[in-house]
Amino acid sequence: MILHKEEWKSIFNSGCAVLIDQAEMLSKIDAEIGDGDHGVTIKRIAETIKSAVDKWHDDSTLKNFLENLAGQVMGVAGGSASPLWGSFLEGMAQALEDQQEIDEELFKNLFAKGLEAMYEITPARLGDKTMMDALIPAVETIKTSEIDIKGMLQAAAKAAQEGADKTAHYQARYGRAKNLKERSIGHKDPGAVSMALFFTGLSQGINKL
C-alpha cells in the first residue's frame, strides 16, 4: 500500500474530525486535573490542520506541507498542546525529502521522526501521564509492525487507546496536573485521550479509502 497526497488529505481530515467532534469532552476532562481548555486548543489545532489540508497546493511536497503546518500549529494560541503537536509534525517533516508517495518504510520513519522530535522537546516518558502515554505505544506499534499501512494504523490506534486508558492510574509528572500530586490519580490525561482519538480518526480515515 502506498499513500498519495489525496489519501493523506482524507486521512488527516478524518483524524481532525474526531478531535473536533470530541472537543467538549476533552475540555471537560481537562477541567478535572488541568485548566479545562484542552478541547478548545485541540479544536483549534484540528481546524488549523483541516484548513491547511484544504489549501495544500499541488506543487508543494508533503515535507513542505508538514513544515508549514507545524509552524501554524505551534502558533495556535492556547495550551501546551500546540507546541507539542507542532513539534511532532515538524519531526515528521524531517523524515522527508521531496517524496510524493509514501510506502511502508517511509511511513514508519515519518512517525518515528515525529516521536524523536517530541523526545527532544519534552522529558515526559511512559507513565508520566501525558500525551506521550498514547503517542509512544502508537508509534512503537507502527515501527515494529510487519503489516500494511492500514493495519499499522489500526494497531496503533488500539495501542494509543490502551495507553490513554492506563493514564488514569498514573500520577502526573508533567503539565498542570503535576501540581495536584496524588490527586491527579483516577483521572485520564486529556492530552493522552486526544492523541488516542487522533490515531483512531486516522485509522477510520484509511479504512474509508
Next chain:
Amino acid sequence: MILHKEEWKSIFNSGCAVLIDQAEMLSKIDAEIGDGDHGVTIKRIAETIKSAVDKWHDDSTLKNFLENLAGQVMGVAGGSASPLWGSFLEGMAQALEDQQEIDEELFKNLFAKGLEAMYEITPARLGDKTMMDALIPAVETIKTSEIDIKGMLQAAAKAAQEGADKTAHYQARYGRAKNLKERSIGHKDPGAVSMALFFTGLSQGINKL
C-alpha cells in the same frame, strides 16, 4: 440658678451617657441615608468629652476646658460630626473669659456663641436635614427663655427633639444624604437625632442635681 464646675461635669456626663447608650441606633439610622457610622463617631466624641471631664484640673477654667475639648473632639477620627461638634464647643469657649460660675445670662451666651461658630463653618440652616435642625431650635429656645437654666434645658431638649423629628420630611441638602436626593425623604437625619439626644441628656443631668 448658677452652675459650678462640679455641676457642669455631671450635666456633661449625663449628655454623653445618653449618646453612648444610643450609639448603635444612631449607626443604624445613618446606614439608611448615610454610611452607617454616625453612632461610632458620636460614641467616640462622647467618650472624648467624658474623659476630658474626668481629667478636668482644678486650676483650669471652663474656657480652658472647652477649648482643649474642642480640639480633641475635632481630632476624633470619623465622620463629619467631629469637626461640627468641635466647632460648637470652640464657639462656646469664645463666650467665656475666666469665669468659674455660670449664670443664666452667660449660659445663654455660651450656646449662642456655639451656634454662631456653627454658622461660620457650615451653610446648613433649618430644613436642610442636618444636625442644625435640632441645634438651631434648641439654642433659640435657650436664648429667648425667661426661666432658669433647668427650665431652659428642658425646653431646649423638647425643641431639639421636635426639630429632629421634622427632618424626616426634608430632603437632605448637606452631608452624604444629599446625594440620595428625594430618596432621603422619609428618614430622620442621624446628626439631628444625636444632637437632640444630647440635649435630652443635659436636661436629665440637671434634673438629677
Next chain:
Amino acid sequence: MKMKKFINDPNNLTQELLEGLALSNQDIIELTENNLVVNKKLKVAERVTLVTLGGTGHEPALSGFVGEGMVDISVPGDIFAAPGPQKCLEAIKMADRGKGVLFVVLNHAGDMLTGNITMKAAEKEGLNVIKVVTQEDVANAPREKAHDRRGLVGCVPLYKIAGAAAQAGKSLQEVADIAQRFADNMATLAVAARGATHPATGDMISVLGEDEIEIGMGQHGEGGGGRTKMKSADEVAVLMIEALLQDLNIKSGEKLMLIINGSGSTTLMEQLIVFRKAYKYLEEKGIEVVASAVNEILTVQEAAGFQMFIARMDDELLKYWQAPCRTPYFVR
C-alpha cells in the same frame, strides 16, 4: 460578599498601612509620630509646598503621592474619614518653607469641614496658605453647582501639576492659580460594577444586582447616577466619555488629559480596553490626548469599576504634568 482581607485589628488599619508605606519607601517619605506622611526632601525645599488631607482606605491615594514634585505632606484620617483640623494645621506649619503652602482639599463633607476649620485657624495665626478644592464629579450636580460636586481621582493629577509648578519656583498665588485653572477644567465620571467591603466593619459598602452597573457611583458607594444592565466595555466607555466632553464643552481641536482609574478589583486589562475605546472615540472627534494614565490611583477597597477622568490641557499644564517627580506610586 463576605469580607476576606489580610488585616489585623481593624482599629490599627491606618497605622499599619502607613508604616508599610513608609518602610517600603524610606528614601522618599517619612512618617511622623502623629502619622503625617512627609516628603523627605521637604527640609531642604525652597519653594511653595503642598499639603493635602483625606481618609485612608483609598490606596495608593493620597499618601502614596507624597514626594518631590507632588505632595509635601499628606494628613491621613482614618479609613474613609477626614483627619482633624489640628493635624492639618500642624502639617501646614511644618510644610511652610517661607514661601507659603497650597492646601488641597477634596470635596467631601468631612474633608471640607476640616479644611474650613483649618483655614480659619491658619488665618488667625497669619499663615500663608491658599486652599484649592477639587470637585469634578459630573454625576451628582451640574457644573453651575460645582460646590456640590464630589472630588474624585482629579486631585492626583492636580497634585502633580501644582507640585511641578511649585518646583519651577512659582509663587504661592501662581501655583494656586495654575491648580485652580486645572481644577476648573477637569471632569470625572465613575462606574461601579460590584461594591466593596468596609475593612473596619466588614460590611458591604454598596450592593448592586448581579447584572447591574451604576454610572455615577460616589467614592464610598453612595449612589448618584443611574443603574443599568451590564454593558460592553466599549458601550460604557462611549457613554462616559460623551458625558465628560459635554460637561466641559470640549470641541474638536482641543487637547485633553485622559485617565482611567481602577476602583480596586477591575483589572488593568479592562482599564486598558476602556482607555483604548475612549482614546479612539476622541481621535475620531479630532480631540487629541496629550497626557494619560491607566492605573489604580484612587481606589475604594476591592470595589469593581473605574473612574474616567478628562481635563482640558494647555501647554503650561502639560509641561508641569510631564515634569519629573518621585513619589511611592508616581515616578516620572
Next chain:
Amino acid sequence: MKMKKFINDPNNLTQELLEGLALSNQDIIELTENNLVVNKKLKVAERVTLVTLGGTGHEPALSGFVGEGMVDISVPGDIFAAPGPQKCLEAIKMADRGKGVLFVVLNHAGDMLTGNITMKAAEKEGLNVIKVVTQEDVANAPREKAHDRRGLVGCVPLYKIAGAAAQAGKSLQEVADIAQRFADNMATLAVAARGATHPATGDMISVLGEDEIEIGMGQHGEGGGGRTKMKSADEVAVLMIEALLQDLNIKSGEKLMLIINGSGSTTLMEQLIVFRKAYKYLEEKGIEVVASAVNEILTVQEAAGFQMFIARMDDELLKYWQAPCRTPYFVR
C-alpha cells in the same frame, strides 16, 4: 461569583488590551502588526537586549515592563496562554542589535515548550541568544527540583536587573550570568483568598471556601499548597516569610529584596500591612531589606491574594535594581 468585567468580544481581549497599553504609552512602546510590544528606543540601542514571552491577563505583567532599562520586546500570547515559537523567533531577530539577546522564560508548561522550540530554531539559525528561566515558587517543589518550580512575580525584578546590566554595557554572557545569579537567589510564595474568573470563558478559575485561604496557589489557580482557615495579616506574613527564608537559607546579616505583589483584588492597603510585618520580622532577625516594592505587578485577574517575594542581594544586583528605567508600569 459571576463574572462582571468591562470587556467586549472575549476573542479580542489580548488585541484590545495591547492597543490600550500602546495608546497610553506612545512615548515608550509600540505595538507591531503581529502584536509584539517593542521598546521605542530599541532602534538606537547598542547593547544586549531582552526578550520575554507569556500569556496576557496578568497585567501589568509582562508587556507593561517593556521600555528602556527593562524588556525590549515582549511576545504576548493569548489570555493565560503562551505565544507560538515563530513569534518569539521573530522577536529575537528584531531585538538583536548585534550584541545578542537575553531570552527570559517563566517556568510554565506552555511557555517552556515555546521557549525550548524557539531556542532550537535560534540555534539552527545561528542567533546569539541565551535563555534564562525563572522558577522560584517554593510551594510546588523543593529547591533540588528547581525545574519543577513555577515562575511567579520574580521575572519582573529580574527584567529590571538584567535590563540595567545590559544598559551598563555588559556582554551577553555577563548579563545572563547576572540574571542567573539573581534567579538562583530568589523565592516566591503565593497565597490566595478568592479565585478569579477567566475573562474569555467567564468561569471561576478556582474556588475556595468562604473562610479559607490557600498558601502555595499557582498563577492560574492550580492548587499546590495547603488550604487553611483565614488568618490575620501578620500570621500569614510570618508563615510566608519563614518559608521563604528557609528555602534560601538566609542568615542574619544578609541583604534582601522584599516584594509584595497583589493578585488583583487584594487592596494595596492590605499589601502594605503585610509588607510591614514581613519587614519587621526580618529586622528582628537582623536581615536587612535593601530593595522593595509593594504593588500589583503580576496579577491573575480579580483574584484575591498576593505573592511574597524575596531575593538575596549583593552590591552589584542592588546597583542594577536602583538604576534608572522607564516602562509603562515601572519607572525609576
